[in-house]
Amino acid sequence: MANANKTGLWHLVRSLWILLLMSPAASPAPDSVAASNWMDAALDNAYAGRTANTHYRLFELVKKQHPNSQILSLDDPNFDLTGFLASKNITEDVLIGAQVPKQHIVLTRSDNARNFRDFRRYHGEEETYQLPTLEKSLQNGGFEVDYASTHFNIYQFDWYSPIRAIYLVFDGDDLTAGTELVQDVYDWMENVKDEIWVFDQSADWNGIVLEADMLHNLRRDTSVFFDSEDAYKSLNVAWKRGILLIGPPGNGKTEAIKAIIKGTSVPCLYVKSFKSHDGPEFGIRTIFKKARQSAPCILVLEDLDSLLEPMTRSFFLNELDGLESNHGILTVATTNHPENIDHAILNRPSRFDTKYVFDLPSPYLRQKYINMWLLKLESLGIGVNGDQYASIEVFAEELALRTEGWSFAYLKELFVSFQLSRAALQSTGVAAGDTTQEIFQHVETLGKQVAMDASSSADDPDAALSAMSFRGMRMQMGRMMR
Known part of the structure; x- marks a missing residue:
């Protein structure tokens, strides 16, 4: 009898355990705390590096939230879905509740905003200063949107930039609707919008028309430089050069630079501005730091007269010819207005020790x-x-x-x-x-x-003064060659 009671009790406990496992409480409701933390847990694992294949793990978790939907994933950090939707005047609605408990929104200052220090330094009048605008972007979270008769839930995850995962969730018999949206976004990204695309074709020395001596010397001073490190060492001379191309616009300075770049196999840093959010001094320091890291390399300073401001001149000179070593850097600068360049830069040896005048062609x-x-x-x-x-x-x-x-x-x-x-x-x-x-x-x-x-x-x-400068420099170079 005792054994029978024990057996009955065991069957009762077993039945209750099975019912407990089968009950809805065993699988938390979508809006419960456990379900609502799925994204937080996934991102914790991603940022901590605990997941071997983060993309698959995130896909698996999204699929659990939408077991009956189609899911299309992308890992392109440049995929501009938000810009595409904005161009179509399509409104995004933020996902809330169980699906996305927390939205990670990032605020950044727009690219056209000026640093206040730069404003004070260059303008000096507070009433002309425009406050920077703030741009809002989604880093981790989700939103829903209707496109081409299809409703999409879209999840976006960013970790260890530029690693990024985007998941498009939608109803359908196949992936057609999501694929068409992705294709439309890429087609939009490829088209010219409110921007200018510049197509450039590299020049070579065969297309450069200059006087024979000038062409020979320019090629010698650039192409041969990078093969001459041992010669500079044997003469106990720093392995660096500064070349200045002078002349009015349209006479071959830029084409010569293209040929110089193409004629060498070293990196080239092409600089059109020293300005940065942290001021021009920071920009100058960053540029020369990068050049030293990339050496041997070519450092091109386009329109040197417009790059330099009076308050940054000495800082620039220190980077160009100061305590730091510019070993292996060939600096090539251009100017249309040599009269606007300080003599300490224009005429001081070891800075721009070689000058070439590109005047109107004979x-x-x-x-x-x-x-x-x-x-x-x-x-x-x-x-x-x-x-x-x-x-x-x-x-x-x-x-x-x-x-x-x-x-x-x-x-x-x-x-x-x-x-x-x-x-x-x-x-x-x-x-x-x-x-x-x-x-x-x-x-x-x-x-x-x-x-x-x-x-x-x-x-x-100013143009007349430039012409006098060009003639004077050409006469000076002629006397040096004789």
Whole structure:
């Protein structure tokens, strides 16, 4: 009898235990504390590095929250879903409650905001200062949105930047709706919006038109520099150089820099501004620190006269030629206004000890440059021998005479505008006329702009001073070469 009682009691306990396991309390309700902490626990594991495959673990947890939904995941840190939705005027609603108990919102200052110290340093008038705007972004959390007749729950996780995971949760028979949204976002990201895309083509020395001696010396002072470390050591001279390219716009300084960069296999740091959120001194220090870490390298300072402010001049000089070693750094700077550069920078040896003047091209250089373009037209199947000219060379000589005072930039524009007009004729089915006469028509049209620019420069005291500086430097360099 006792054994029977014990057996009955055992079956009763066993039945109660099974019922307890099968009861809803064994699986917490979606809005219970245990369910609401799923994201916190996942992120704790991710940030602590306790999860071997964080992406899979997060996917698994999202799937538990939405067992009957489709889930599409991305790990692209540049995926701009928020920007795409904003461009479509689609409102995002923050997920709340059991699904996302905590939202991690990050506030950042907009990129166009100026540091207050920079404002005081450069402007000096408090009434013109504009307060920086704040931008809000989601780092960890979720939101829901309707797109193309589909309702999406979207979760975003960021840990150990730039590691990022995005999960698109939606109802459907397959992943089609989510895939179409992702494709639309990427298509939008690739299209030009309120921005300018700059496409650049690297130049090489074969496309640089300069006087033979100047071209040879420029190539020697740049390309050979990085192969000369032992020579500098044997002479007990610091292995660094400073080269300054001087001249009015459009005469080949930038093209020369492109050729210098392409002609070497070392890193290049291209600087267009010293300004930073922590002031220009911090910007200068950061740039030179990075150059020393990257050496041997090329440090390009575009428009040096506009980069430097009076209060940062001595700081810049200390970084350029101070206690810190700039071993293996080739500094190449450009300027359109050498008269605006302090003499301590312009004329002090070991800073910019070599200067090259890029002035308006001579008739010989114009003819050489024009001939190069005419050969390009020939290679495209455009004949350039008119009725009056026996060869390309003869036509190039005549064209060089008619373009007195033109820069290389204007000569390039001459041939680009000709090609565009020829393409327009071809698209409308109109037969092309005599090539030489068409080019001369473009010379007449573009020549008016050249004359206007020359007249404006003549009336500008700064431009006149620049021209005197260019002539003086060219004469000085001529005396040094003799």
